[in-house]
Amino acid sequence: MNLSFAGFPFLSAIMLTCIGGLVAILLVSREQKDLIRWVSAVSSGLSLLLSIYLFVAYDRNLGGLQFVEKIPWLKPLGISYFNGADGFNLPLLLLTGIVHFTGVLSMWELEERVKEFFALYFVLVTGVFGFFMSMDLFFLFVWYDVSLFPMYPLIVIWGSTRREYGAMKLFLYLLAGSALILPAIIYLVVHSGGGGFDLLKLMQPGTFTPFQQKFAFIFLYLGFGILAGVWPFHTWSPSGHVAAPTSVSMLHAGVLMKLGAFGVMRIAIFLCPAGWQYWAQTMAVLATIGIIYGVLVGLTQKDLKFVVAYSSVSHMGVVGLGLSTVTAEGLSGSLFQMFAHGIMTALLFSSVGYFHDRTETKLIPDLGGMSRIMPVASGYFIVGALAGMGVPGFANFWAELTVFLSSLRVYPVRGVAAISALVISALFMLRVVQKTFYGARNERFARLPDVSLGLGVPRMILVAVLLLFGFFPFLMLDLIQTSVLPFMEGLAK
Amino acid sequence: MSWMVIAPELYFLGMAAVFFTLAMIPETDSRRGYITALALAMGGVLVSLVSLKLHGSFSHVYRVDLFSQVFKVLLAVGFFLILCICSELNGIRQENHPEFYLLLSLCTLAMMMLVSSVELLTIYVALELTSYSLYILVALRRGEDLSLEAGIKYFLIGASASAVMLFGMASLYGVTGETYLPALLKELPSHTASPMAIIGLTLTLSGFFFKLALFPFHLWAPPVYQAAANQVTAYIATTTKVAAIALLLRFATLGAETLYMVHVLAALAIASMTLGNLVALIQKDLKRLLAYSTVAHAGYIIIGILCMSESGFAAVIFYAVAYLMMNFLCFLVVEKVAQEGRNVQVPELAGLHRRSPLLALSIMVGVFSLGGIPPTIGFTGKFLIFTAAIEKGYFYLVLVAMINVVVSLYYYALVVKAAYFLKPENGGALIRLPVQLKAVIWAVLAVVIVGGIYPHFIYSVAEAAAGLLR
Numbered sequence: 001m002n003l004s005f006a007g008f009p010f011l012s013a014i015m016l017t018c019i020g021g022l023v024a025i026l027l028v029s030r031e032q033k034d035l036i037r038w039v040s041a042v043s044s045g046l047s048l049l050l051s052i053y054l055f056v057a058y059d060r061n062l063g064g065l066q067f068v069e070k071i072p073w074l075k076p077l078g079i080s081y082f083n084g085a086d087g088f089n090l091p092l093l094l095l096t097g098i099v100h101f102t103g104v105l106s107m108w109e110l111e112e113r114v115k116e117f118f119a120l121y122f123v124l125v126t127g128v129f130g131f132f133m134s135m136d137l138f139f140l141f142v143w144y145d146v147s148l149f150p151m152y153p154l155i156v157i158w159g160s161t162r163r164e165y166g167a168m169k170l171f172l173y174l175l176a177g178s179a180l181i182l183p184a185i186i187y188l189v190v191h192s193g194g195g196g197f198d199l200l201k202l203m204q205p206g207t208f209t210p211f212q213q214k215f216a217f218i219f220l221y222l223g224f225g226i227l228a229g230v231w232p233f234h235t236w237s238p239s240g241h242v243a244a245p246t247s248v249s250m251l252h253a254g255v256l257m258k259l260g261a262f263g264v265m266r267i268a269i270f271l272c273p274a275g276w277q278y279w280a281q282t283m284a285v286l287a288t289i290g291i292i293y294g295v296l297v298g299l300t301q302k303d304l305k306f307v308v309a310y311s312s313v314s315h316m317g318v319v320g321l322g323l324s325t326v327t328a329e330g331l332s333g334s335l336f337q338m339f340a341h342g343i344m345t346a347l348l349f350s351s352v353g354y355f356h357d358r359t360e361t362k363l364i365p366d367l368g369g370m371s372r373i374m375p376v377a378s379g380y381f382i383v384g385a386l387a388g389m390g391v392p393g394f395a396n397f398w399a400e401l402t403v404f405l406s407s408l409r410v411y412p413v414r415g416v417a418a419i420s421a422l423v424i425s426a427l428f429m430l431r432v433v434q435k436t437f438y439g440a441r442n443e444r445f446a447r448l449p450d451v452s453l454g455l456g457v458p459r460m461i462l463v464a465v466l467l468l469f470g471f472f473p474f475l476m477l478d479l480i481q482t483s484v485l486p487f488m489e490g491l492a493k
Numbered sequence: 494m495s496w497m498v499i500a501p502e503l504y505f506l507g508m509a510a511v512f513f514t515l516a517m518i519p520e521t522d523s524r525r526g527y528i529t530a531l532a533l534a535m536g537g538v539l540v541s542l543v544s545l546k547l548h549g550s551f552s553h554v555y556r557v558d559l560f561s562q563v564f565k566v567l568l569a570v571g572f573f574l575i576l577c578i579c580s581e582l583n584g585i586r587q588e589n590h591p592e593f594y595l596l597l598s599l600c601t602l603a604m605m606m607l608v609s610s611v612e613l614l615t616i617y618v619a620l621e622l623t624s625y626s627l628y629i630l631v632a633l634r635r636g637e638d639l640s641l642e643a644g645i646k647y648f649l650i651g652a653s654a655s656a657v658m659l660f661g662m663a664s665l666y667g668v669t670g671e672t673y674l675p676a677l678l679k680e681l682p683s684h685t686a687s688p689m690a691i692i693g694l695t696l697t698l699s700g701f702f703f704k705l706a707l708f709p710f711h712l713w714a715p716p717v718y719q720a721a722a723n724q725v726t727a728y729i730a731t732t733t734k735v736a737a738i739a740l741l742l743r744f745a746t747l748g749a750e751t752l753y754m755v756h757v758l759a760a761l762a763i764a765s766m767t768l769g770n771l772v773a774l775i776q777k778d779l780k781r782l783l784a785y786s787t788v789a790h791a792g793y794i795i796i797g798i799l800c801m802s803e804s805g806f807a808a809v810i811f812y813a814v815a816y817l818m819m820n821f822l823c824f825l826v827v828e829k830v831a832q833e834g835r836n837v838q839v840p841e842l843a844g845l846h847r848r849s850p851l852l853a854l855s856i857m858v859g860v861f862s863l864g865g866i867p868p869t870i871g872f873t874g875k876f877l878i879f880t881a882a883i884e885k886g887y888f889y890l891v892l893v894a895m896i897n898v899v900v901s902l903y904y905y906a907l908v909v910k911a912a913y914f915l916k917p918e919n920g921g922a923l924i925r926l927p928v929q930l931k932a933v934i935w936a937v938l939a940v941v942i943v944g945g946i947y948p949h950f951i952y953s954v955a956e957a958a959a960g961l962l963r
Contacts, residue, residue, distance in 0.1 A: 074949055076956065077880070116846070116913075138876075142867040149866050152906055156914045168906060175866075175902055179895035182876070186883045186891070 003084070003200075004066045010054055011067050011083040011133045014093070017046040018129060022122040030115040037108060040118045044101045047129070051097030055090050055479070063087070063482040065135070065200075073138075078189075078196020082136040087483030089132045091339040091476060092255075092262055096132060098465060099254045099346045100125050102458035103247035106350045109357060109455075110158070110245075117158055120150040121247065128255055132262065137185050137197040140267065141178070147259060148174045148227075151240075151252065158245040160356070161303070166243030173226055173236035177260070180223035181267075184216045188271055203270050205490070210274040217275025220268035221283065227260025229316040231290035238309040246353025249305070253312045254346035258338045261319045265331070269323070273491050280324045284407070287320030288414040295425040304355070304362040307432055308348045311388055314425060315341045321418060322403035325410045328488040332480045333402030339476065340395035340469065344387045347462040351381035354455070358448050364432060369441025377451040378437045380459040385433050387466050389426035395469035398477070498549040498557045499609075501541040501565045505602040508533045512598055516591035523590050527580060530594045534573040537601075541569040553673040554612045560958040563810065564608040564739040567817055571732030572601045574821050575724055577933050584722030584834030586635045593633060597728065600626035604736035608743075613662045613672040616740070617655075620700070623736065624651050627729065631721040635834070643720030650713045651703065658700025664693030674743060681747055691753055698744060704737035706784075707791040708765035718784035723831055726780055727824035730787060731817050738794060738813045742806055745798045746962055758799035759890060766792030766897040773904050779827055779837045782904060783820070786863060789901060790816065793894060797878040800885045806959035807952065808877035814951055815862070815874035818941050822859030825934065826852050826912075829924055839908060844917030849924040853912045855934055860905040862941055865898050870944035870951075877952070 021043030028035050058066055065084035073079045085093065103121070110117060127147025134140045151174070155167035188202065191212055195201040208216070226233040237257070241249050269276045294314025301307045315337070322334025354377050355370065356362045371378040387394035390401075400422070407415040451459075469476050496503065511533065515526055545566060550556040575597070585593050603622035610616040628651065632644030666672055668690045669680035684690040699710060706714040718726045769789030776782035794816075797809035829852055830845065831837050846853040862871030875898070879891045926934070944951055 073947070074952065076952065142872070145867045145872070149861060153909065153913055156910055164910070168903070171906055172899060172903060176896075176899045179892075179899045182879065183883065183888060183891045183895055186876075186880050187888060190880070190883045 003064065003068045004059075004062065005068045005070075009067075009069050010050060011085060012069055014047050014050045014054075014097075014129050014133070015126065017043050017050065018122055018126040022119060022126065025115060025119050025122065028115065030113075033111070033114045036114050036118055037104075040104045040122070041101075043122075044104045044125075047125075048097040048101040051093045054085055055094045058085060058087075058090055058479065060478060060482050063486065073136075077138075078194070078198065079138040080136055080196070080198060081139065082198060083133045084135045085133065087480045088266065088335065089262070090479060091335060092132045092258055092342075093129065095258065095339050095342045096125070096128050096255050098461065099251055099342060102346060102350065102461055103250045105455075105458035106250060106353060107245070107247040113157065117154070117245075120154050121251075124150040124154070124248075124251065128251075128259060131259055135199045137189060137199060137202070137267070139197075140199075140263075141182060141185055144181070144259065144263065145175075145178055147256065148178065151244075151248070151256075154248045155240065155244045158248070159243040160245070161242050161305075162239065163243040166239040170236045170240030173233070177223040177226035177233075180219045181263070184219035184223065185267070187219075188212070188216050199266070199270065208272065208274075210278075213272035213275035214278050215275070217268050217272040217279055220272065221264055221279065224260045224263035224268065225286075225320075227257060228264060228320065229257050229260070229290070229313050230286055230320055231293050231313070231317065232286075234290065234294075234313045234316075237313060238306055241309040241312070241349070242303060242305040246349060246356070249349040249353070250346040253309065253349060254342040257312065257316055258342055261316065261323070261334070261338055264323060265335075270487075277326055280326050283320060283324035284411050284414050287317045287324055288411075288418050290314065290317030290320060291418045292421040295421045295428070298425065299428050302364050304352045304364060304367070304432070304436065305349070307364075307429075308345065308352060311348075311425065311429070312341070312345055314421065315345075315388070317418070318400055318403050318422075321407050321414070325403075325406045327406045327410060328481075328484050329402055329406035330410070331484045331488065332477060333399055333406060335480050335484070336395070336473070336476055337399035337403055340387075340399040340466070343462050343465050344384055344394075344396055347380060347384035347459060347466070348388070350459055350462065351377060351384060354451060355381075359445050364435050367436045367442060367445075368439050369437070370445070371437040372441050373445055373448060374450040376456060380451075380456070380463065382433055382437060383463050383466070385429050387470075389429055390422065393470045394466045395473065395476070396466070397470060398473040402477075495549070497544075498547050499555075500544045500547070501537070501569065502602060502605050502609075504537055504540045505598055505605060508537065509595055509598045509602060512591055512595035516595055523582075523587055526590055526594065527582070530579070531573075531576050533598075534569075534576045537569040538566070538573050541566045550611075553676075554615050555606075555609050556611045557609055558961050559954075560739075560742075560961045561609040563954060563958045564735060564813075565605050567735045567813060568601055568604050568608070568732055571728070571735060571817050571821075572597065574817075574933070574937070575728045575732065577930055578727065578825055578828045579724050580927065580930070581834075582722075582724065584635060584724065584831075585633050589633055593630070596626045596630050600630070600728075601732065604733065607736050608739040611674040611743070613666065613674075617659065617662065620658075620704075620740075621655060623733065624655065627733065630725045630728070631717055633725070634720065634722040639716075640720040640722070643716045647713050647717045654700050654703035654710065657696050661693045661696025661699065664689050665697060668693060674747075678747055694747060694754065695757065698741070701737055701741050701744065702761070702791075705734065705741065705791045705794070706787050707761055707795060708768050708788060711765070711769070711788040711791070714787060715781050715784040718780045718787075719778055719836065723780070723824070723828045723834060723836075727821065727828065730783060730824060731820045734787070734820075735813050735817055738809060738816075741794075741798055742809060742959075742962060745801065755799050755801070758795050759887070762792040762795040762799065762890065763893055764792075765789065765795065766894060770897050770900045773901065776904070777838050777840075779839050779842070779908070782839065782908075783823055783827075786901065786904075787820075789897060790863070792897070793875060793878060796882050796887070796890055796894060800881045800887070802881060802885060803956070803959050803962075804884060805878070805881035806962055807956040808874065808881045810955035810958055811877055811948070811952055812874035814955070815870040815941075815944065818937055818944070819859050819862040819869070819871050821937060822855045822934075822941065823863070826856040826859070829926070839911050840915060842908065842911040843915035845912040848917075848922065849926065851926065851931060851934060852924060855938065856912050857909050858938055858941055860908050862945070864902045864905040866902075868942060868945040870941045870948070873945050873948045877948075
């Protein structure tokens with residue numbers, strides 16, 4: 001892989017906007033809530049602009065790893081501060097930028113302990129950005145954990161439905177995942193024969209024996225799989241997402257679950273390709289069960305947030321299915337799906353959060369006829385739901401199409417089962433939309449105002465992104481292919 | 494042989510003499526006594542820092558090298574940190590304050606001698622001096638029968654541990670005819686087949702395991718932690734553990750050649766981690782909880798030691814630094830939240846984020862560091878230990894340890910929840926911290942975070958010190 005070093009450290013600049021935002025928030029007095037909101041909005045806006053710039057400025061003809069920054073960190077152990085951007089992580093950096101910014105805007109009305117909320121939120125985002133851009137195993141792990149631990153206070157303090165239970169479950173599940181990852185990472189590094197923690201050096205073919213790859217792959221796949229919501233380790237996700245406050249649900253379902261899937265890709269698949277091929281069948285089975293299970297359990301839910309959370313489980317199953325095909329199309333499709341699903345879920349959680357703030361309920365039977373009370377706010381949710389069903393015109397359509405085409409070729413039976421499950425889920429989603437937004441309206445909420453233009457901004461951005469990549473999917477797919485194709489070619493050799 | 498080589502020891506001896514004089518003057522102003530103590534402690538840190546590069550030895554008894562000097566710095570820092578939280582020493586009767594300082598400085602002096610001792614007899618004498626100071630310190634708590642009981646329990650178990658250790662040392666001498674550690678190191682490998690040598694080594698190590706509160710020698714820890722005055726508990730939990738680690742490192746090299754020893758250590762490490770963490774899950778008293786977490790941490794430390802490799806030893810030295818800092822953060826909160834020097838139950842932390850944001854931050858960083866969450870020094874310490882262990886092929890040990898880490902996060906998270914989330918029952922008054930203490934807390938927090946992100950400096954010192962062990 002060719003490396004192009006950065007003239008200006010754009011990647012570190014993203015980190016700096018997050019850490020700078022964090023420090024600025026800490027310096028502001030807790031009484032000045034508006035100032036804190038503006039500081040958060042400005043610094044997250046800067047991160048978004050930088051991530052858009054990187055997405056656009058990446059040289060697609062050149063390919064490889066660009067904007068590289070590398071500084072030795074702990075020499076005796078071979079750890080370096082090593083960041084780079086390629087077709088794998090740029091979509092996710094962009095996703096993080098978008099969800100981060102819209103998440104801050106979605107929490108504009110928060111009044112309780114604003115300073116602490118945004119401080120923890122920025123720690124979380126710092127970890128996420130760091131994880132996506134890092135090319136050093138040590139830092140990958142550090143950022144991974146940094147992005148996990150703020151979840152606990154965020155949910156316990158600002159959450160809703162069974163928050164203490166949900167927060168603790170999520171926290172322990174995810175850290176149990178990292179308990180599997182750390183030994184595997186150290187195992188690989190120790191057996192690499194002095195490769196240190198440099199991902200590129202460890203990726204060289206022949207660094208690990210097939211046995212070592214198969215062995216380490218189990219731990220890495222399970223560890224990251226827990227975060228990616230792989231069935232049967234997904235149970236933390238619905239309870240955690242439902243308990244979390246709006247922007248944390250957005251970030252968590254939208255971005256953090258991708259952290260897990262990206263970890264499977266960047267660490268497990270990159271370092272242990274033989275293990276990947278060996279375990280692909282099992283991965284496909286788990287992913288298919290996850291898709292079907294998410295749909296079936298989602299069918300019985302009465303809480304809007306649970307509906308969205310279980311649809312996340314099944315959509316993340318699609319990502320897993322794509323990864324398990326061991327084909328270039330599958331890999332590209334699941335990357336695209338990570339991006340599209342991230343935006344779509346963020347939109348759904350953001351809309352549900354809006355209803356919840358107003359009506360103080362998220363139970364479907366209590367709502368009803370909302371489209372006549374808040375037509376615009378309902379519109380956002382319906383758009384999100386349509387995107388989730390895979391209606392053409394939205395980014396999700398292309399992503400799911402790519403994954404399903406490749407999976408049908410590799411695993412016909414599992415592919416068909418997964419597709420039919422998604423068709424059922426589409427029908428079901430329509431029923432949820434019908435019950436919540438049409439039908440008899442609940443008079444209790446009849447006087448509530450519709451979403452104002454200012455508060456609608458985050459949802460507008462998300463809808464626009466879904467449409468943009470829905471109409472011009474090649475913007476994303478071309479970028480992804482610049483990295484996926486060379487990787488798969490390298491694998492075939 | 495210049496006397497200056499043992500400057501830190503001489504300084505602490507002088508300090509003890511000052512406290513002894515103070516103790517004899519009736520009706521001293523306790524405020525003045527405290528400020529004297531704090532100033533002297535700060536001087537102790539400076540003296541030990543200055544003598545970091547010294548080296549030399551007294552015949553075959555006492556050795557001053559980077560290894561011992563690093564630990565002396567840690568001990569002096571630990572002593573200073575504990576004195577920082579002694580401003581309201583209301584767990585101990587007013588007239589006993591000078592004795593408290595005297596015993597504390599004597600104990601620190603003894604531990605400094607301990608880390609430099611390379612001869613079985615000096616080790617034994619220094620260890621006993623440490624122990625006797627601690628026995629009295631534990632029993633000093635005001636108006637608590639419990640503390641007297643714990644003091645006696647501590648004394649009885651401690652005395653038996655010393656007897657066992659002495660028996661072990663005698664056996665080692667019987668096999669090899671040596672009491673000088675480097676000579677033992679040379680002699681012992683040729684006697685690995687002899688059960689006497691193995692029994693001797695195991696029994697000797699048992700004495701040190703007692704100090705470290707490793708399973709099954711941990712029984713004294715929870716009652717003593719609970720019953721002793723908060724400052725004394727803090728001292729036992731931080732500074733004495735550092736000395737125990739140093740001693741184990743000096744001795745563990747003896748067992749390097751015997752596979753048997755490694756198996757014993759691995760079994761003890763697993764038992765200690767698992768038992769410590771599982772029992773900690775149900776503790777309500779914060780000091781008891783931390784006592785069981787100490788038992789678990791002893792297990793992690795043993796993993797580093799049983800690697801018997803230089804990187805393992807370096808990792809353990811690094812962990813000693815981490816351990817001192819992160820435990821101090823937790824005990825600081827115990828001391829400040831405690832009313833009238835009593836114990837603290839976990840739910841009493843409720844509303845801490847309002848009462849004192851800095852203390853709430855300290856306990857969050859402290860327990861997350863104990864739980865090994867990056868970017869804290871506790872994570873980096875565990876990471877280094879686990880790396881050393883996997884280098885030696887102990888993958889299963891690391892896996893067990895990581896599962897234990899997850900178990901421990903449950904009770905650590907509950908502490909954080911109490912501090913940040915629970916609403917206090919009766920409002921809860923603000924806790925005012927003096928400016929100097931705030932500065933110290935920020936400094937310790939900085940060490941914990943920076944040591945986690947950029948461990949280069951501490952690690953290189955630890956590596957150099959570990960290199961001297963063979």
